[in-house]
Amino acid sequence: MKRVSAVLAALLALSLPAMAHEIPAEVAKSPPAGAFKAVSGLVKLPDFLPGMGQLFVDPASLPAGPFLAYDHDGALVSTIYMLPIKDLNPDKRFDDLAAPGGNVDHVDVYYNAGHPGVEEPHAHVVLWHVSKADEKRVAE
Known part of the structure; x- marks a missing residue:
């Protein structure tokens, strides 16, 4: 239960500062500016992942991210963070995680057993910049 409370506290810390601004132009459209690279060009994954979208990440920020997801x-x-389960403990902190996508409408957190690029079990922390109804833009 303490682990869940810590994750929820981290989510609030992530989403509240992000609510203060709109989506910056450098990340609003795919491909994003800067060091972000298409995940499909870095590891063996499809270019578009149903439920997530087309993902971009700065390779230097792995494994946590942020990953930017586009329709x-x-x-x-x-904006998605992939936080290793082994690091969700009292000895590890994820401070100052950016929300480069701006406003956060809602947040989802779920377990993932691992996949190419982030092989170890981890939690997906998804900061949705669109409404719950607009999540369908990445459903298929």
Whole structure:
């Protein structure tokens, strides 16, 4: 229960500062500016992942991210963090995680057993920049 409370506290810390601004132009459309690279070009994954979208990450920020997720039209829909389960303990902190996508409408957290690029079990922390109804933009 303490682990869940710590994750929820981290989510609030992530989402509250992000609510103060709109989506910055440098990340609003795919591909984002800067050091972000298409995840499909870094590891063996499809270019578009149903439920997540097209992902971009700065390789230097792995494994946690942030990963920027875009819909089929290249519009940013979410920022995703992939936090290793082994690091969700009292000895490890994830401070000052950025929300480069701006406003956060809602947050989802779920377990993932691992996949190419982030092989170890981890928690997906998804900062949605679109409404719950607009999540369908990345459903397929």
